[in-house]
Amino acid sequence: MNDLLRAWVEFGPDLWKATSDTFLMVGVTLISAVLVGTPLGVLLFVTSAQGLYPRPVLNRVAAYLVNVLRSFPFIILLVLLIPFSRVVVGTSIGPKAAAVALSFAVIPYFARLVEQNLRDVPRGMIEMARACGATPLQTIVKVLIPEALPALVGSLTVTATGFIAYSAVAGAVGAGGLGDLAIRYGYYRFETSVMIWCVIIMFVLVQCTQWLGDWLARCVDRR
Amino acid sequence: MIELQAVAKVYGPPQAPVHALRPTDLSIAGGQVLGLLGFSGAGKSTLLRLVNLLEKPSAGRVILDGQDLTALSAADLRQARQQVGMIFQQFNLLSHRNALDNVAFALEVAGLSASVRRERSREALAAVGLSDKESAFPAQLSGGQKQRVAIARALAMRPKILLSDEATSALDPHTALSILRLLKQLNRERGMTMVVVTHDIKVASYLCGQSVVLEKGQVVDRIDMQAPQPVSRLGKFFFETAKGWTDETLLPQEDA
Numbered sequence: 001m002n003d004l005l006r007a008w009v010e011f012g013p014d015l016w017k018a019t020s021d022t023f024l025m026v027g028v029t030l031i032s033a034v035l036v037g038t039p040l041g042v043l044l045f046v047t048s049a050q051g052l053y054p055r056p057v058l059n060r061v062a063a064y065l066v067n068v069l070r071s072f073p074f075i076i077l078l079v080l081l082i083p084f085s086r087v088v089v090g091t092s093i094g095p096k097a098a099a100v101a102l103s104f105a106v107i108p109y110f111a112r113l114v115e116q117n118l119r120d121v122p123r124g125m126i127e128m129a130r131a132c133g134a135t136p137l138q139t140i141v142k143v144l145i146p147e148a149l150p151a152l153v154g155s156l157t158v159t160a161t162g163f164i165a166y167s168a169v170a171g172a173v174g175a176g177g178l179g180d181l182a183i184r185y186g187y188y189r190f191e192t193s194v195m196i197w198c199v200i201i202m203f204v205l206v207q208c209t210q211w212l213g214d215w216l217a218r219c220v221d222r223r
Numbered sequence: 224m225i226e227l228q229a230v231a232k233v234y235g236p237p238q239a240p241v242h243a244l245r246p247t248d249l250s251i252a253g254g255q256v257l258g259l260l261g262f263s264g265a266g267k268s269t270l271l272r273l274v275n276l277l278e279k280p281s282a283g284r285v286i287l288d289g290q291d292l293t294a295l296s297a298a299d300l301r302q303a304r305q306q307v308g309m310i311f312q313q314f315n316l317l318s319h320r321n322a323l324d325n326v327a328f329a330l331e332v333a334g335l336s337a338s339v340r341r342e343r344s345r346e347a348l349a350a351v352g353l354s355d356k357e358s359a360f361p362a363q364l365s366g367g368q369k370q371r372v373a374i375a376r377a378l379a380m381r382p383k384i385l386l387s388d389e390a391t392s393a394l395d396p397h398t399a400l401s402i403l404r405l406l407k408q409l410n411r412e413r414g415m416t417m418v419v420v421t422h423d424i425k426v427a428s429y430l431c432g433q434s435v436v437l438e439k440g441q442v443v444d445r446i447d448m449q450a451p452q453p454v455s456r457l458g459k460f461f462f463e464t465a466k467g468w469t470d471e472t473l474l475p476q477e478d479a
Contacts (some may be wrong), residue, residue, distance in 0.1 A: 128315035130277055131378075131386075132329040133305035142331070146319045222360045223318045 007193030009051065012182060015197055021095040021176035022205070025102055025167045026160065032103035033110035033159055040066070040107060040154075041114025042140060052136040064106040074105055074169050095177060098170030106163060113155035117148045150221035156214025161206045178202050224253040224416045225274060225384065230283030232269050232440075243269045245441045246283065252384070256410055256417040258427035258434030258448070260461055265422045265441040271386055274418055275307045276300060287384065305333050308377025312389040314369040316361040316376075322348060323357040326375045333380065347375035351405060367398035374405065385409070387419045391426060403430050424461040436461065 008015075040062065046052045047059040069102070072080070078101040085097040121144055129139040168179015178198045186195025232244040244266045251257050259267040272278040273285060276292050285292045292303055309371055316325050326344040335343070346355055352370040361369055370390060377385055388405065391399035407430055409415050427434045428448050436444035436458045444458035453459045456474075463472050 122313070122315070123312050124311055124315040125317065127277060128309070128311065129332075130276060131304060131307070132332050132380075133301040133303075135301060136331045138332055142328070143317065147317060149319065196302040220319070223362055 004196060007191065007197060007200045011185065011191070011194050011197070014185070015178075015194075015201065018176060018178045018181040018198065019201055019205075021180075022164065022167055022202075024095050024179045025099045025170065025175065025177055026164050028099035029102040029106045029163050029167070030156065030160055033106045033156065036103075037107045037110030038114050040111035042118065042144075044111060044115040045118040045144075046136065046140065052139055066111055069104060069108040070112070072105075074101070074166065077101055077104055078170060093174045095170075095175050098167065098175030098177070102163060102167060102170060105166070106159060110155065110159050113159065114148075114152065117151040117155055118144050120151060121147045150217045150223070153213060153217040153220060157210060157217070160209045160213065164202060164205050164209065178205075224255070224288060224470075225249070225251040225418070226284075226286035227270075227273065228284040228286065230270075230273050230280040230285060232273065232278055233281040234264075244273070244275045244441045247442055249435065249442070250419065251416060253416050254410070254414040255433065256407075256419060256431045258431035259420045259437060260420065260422065260424065260434050261437035261457075262422060264271070265437040267437045268388055269440075270437065271388055271418055271420045274384070274386055275304050275309065304469075304479075305329065305380050306382050307384045307386060308374075308380065308382040309378055309386040310370065310373045310388070312392050314361070314366075314373045314393075316369055317373055318361050321358045322353060322359050322364070322372045322375075325361070325372055326379050329376055329380050343379050344375070347379040350373070350378055350409075352377045365398075366394050367401060370394065370402050371405070374401055374402075374409075379408070383414075383416060385415050385417045387417060389420055389422070392421070398424075406430060424465045428465070 001067070027028070043062055044059065044066070044077045047055040047062070049056065049059075051059075078098070081101045081104060082092040082097070085100040086092045088100055091095040091097050125143050125147055126139060134142070165179070167177050168182070170177065174180070177195045178201055182198035186190040186198060227247060227249040229246045229248060230244065231242070231246040234241040234243055247270065248271075259270055261267045269278055273280050274287070276285060280293065283293075287303065287307070290303060292300060292449065295303060303374055317328065320328070323341075323344050325342045326347050330340040330343055345354070345357070348357060351374050353368060353375065356364065356368060356372075361372070364372065385406070391402050391407075394402060403426060406417065406419075410417055417430075419430055431448050434446045435442045436446065436453070436455055438457050439454070444453055444455035446453050446458055451462060452460055455476050460474055461473075
């Protein structure tokens with residue numbers, strides 16, 4: 001107990017910095033998921049053979065791209081993207097560089113979740129929209145996405161909690177963040193108390209994210 | 224009003240075609256209510272969906288009010304569909320919208336202004352007797368009320384044609400009859416032409432002037448519901464079931 005208090009005092013600034021780095025990485029990751037992963041998921045769903053706007057070639061290309069990205073072990077992706085990160089964020093190390101790699105990992109992952117959520121919207125809804133004379137775009141914006149919204153919020157919550165833990169791997173490129181701190185101080189330097197603090201903070205983050213996600217999903221769910 | 228000329232629907236590869244609907248001619252005069260009777264998979268839903276081209280016919284022409292739908296561009300077809308109301312067995316109401324906004328959906332798609340949408344949606348809800356449920360979400364409505372909202376949505380665009388796909392099959396008999404009565408009233412008062420898919424002869428008898436019986440993608444009977452004289456085996460079977468069920472009512476196994 002004394003040890004934990006001592007670690008809190010001694011490593012407080014490091015813990016604070018690590019927490020804000022984790023926030024930065026996970027925040028950028030989630031923004032990428034929503035801004036790029038969602039349209040990609042919609043594309044996968046809409047262009048499929050039974051979709052609103054069947055485009056077999058485009059669908060296959062998108063599906064391959066997603067599958068290729070999904071097959072990379074994250075650590076390899078991290079290393080491969082070093083040159084790219086240098087161009088985009090001006091550095092190949094640190095939380096910003098890690099955020100680039102995390103975004104590459106999250107986009108295809110979230111796109112698949114979105115695709116599945118859209119598939120779960122009853123087909124009758126799409127038929128109704130067509131019968132009303134809706135365009136494919138109107139159907140996506142007014143029917144599919146709003147009807148799938150509770151499920152989409154759930155998917156984003158799962159993604160957020162998963163990637164809080166995932167961001168720890170990014171410590172390999174000196175990304176910072178709580179996972180990195182836990183490994184460097186807690187594991188390599190035998191500061192068990194620092195490791196315990198890191199895990200506690202991550203637990204609180206995951207828990208709060210889950211609560212927030214569940215609450216949001218309830219707010220948008222009218223079923 | 225509705226003119227189907229040699230329409231057919233074939234699915235699957237040319238080597239192993241599935242004939243959902245054999246070439247069929249059908250003409251429905253304005254103000255008529257036509258029933259499409261048949262078992263599951265007989266092709267009645269396919270035939271219904273050919274009327275507003277939700278299904279593209281493999282052959283033949285669909286002419287509504289003098290306009291050949293099969294010749295239209297995608298955009299013109301969407302416009303034409305706005306003039307044909309449709310209701311479904313599962314109601315297909317948007318769960319995230321209240322009753323008024325569900326009714327307004329079709330108007331929104333058509334690009335009408337917010338004030339026109341509000342006025343017409345209120346009017347349509349009043350026509351189905353649900354003025355007091357404007358702000359209720361589908362989850363808060365009973366099955367009958369949901370179908371009324373769906374009917375209001377179909378009415379909002381003031382269509383001349385209404386297509387009904389087993390609209391009362393998910394409802395208890397009393398609620399079903401109240402919906403059928405509403406449809407009958409709409410036919411009488413507004414002269415709406417209707418095509419009604421059902422597997423229930425009671426629905427056809429109550430609502431339809433004429434019915435066609437479909438079997439394995441083919442029209443096998445055309446019956447005047449006021450003085451029914453079915454000639455096909457299946458047509459006769461449907462009228463048998465109306466008298467109540469016995470073991471003898473059942474068709475031989477391979478037919479059912």
